[in-house]
Amino acid sequence: MRLILLPLLAVTTLTTGGCVAKTAFDVVTLPVKAGSKAVDLATTSQSEADRNYGKKMRKAEEREGRERRDYEKKCRRDPDCGPYTGFVAHPEGGNRYR
Template sequence: MKRTLLLSTPALMLVLSGCIARTAANVVTLPVRAGAQVVDWSTTSQEEADRNYGRKMRKQEARDARERKKEEEQRRRECRRAGYDNCG
């Protein structure tokens, strides 16, 4: 019984030392990782900027198209009121 305990103690020490070292490393690197995450949240990557710019431009183009269509319809109505035959 004592022999089994003696053999398992070094193995247990090796396993625990790795676990403790890993925990210590996690504790030490936690502030660095947290700081990096804050920087990532507060800055915009080039990919995000391109995506946002593309979205903004598509919305602007859609607004412009709606305005053009509205203006064309208004011109046609005014043309018909004026009594012209060919109001395009």
């Protein structure tokens, strides 16, 4: 009986000891992980900012293209229309009218 109990006790100690240590480690590091996740959600990374800026500029350029096409169509009917004074997708990110 003792021969069976000793190896069983050794195996049990080795397997559960790691589980307890891992659980304790998880409990200790949980606030740090939660805090870093909150910071990630609250801030915008540079790649997200670049992606958002690119999307904004593509939309502005599409709008400018539509308005210029409409303006050119109008100028074909009325040659005295003058220079384009509509919406311009500004390269610095600020959209404006000329």
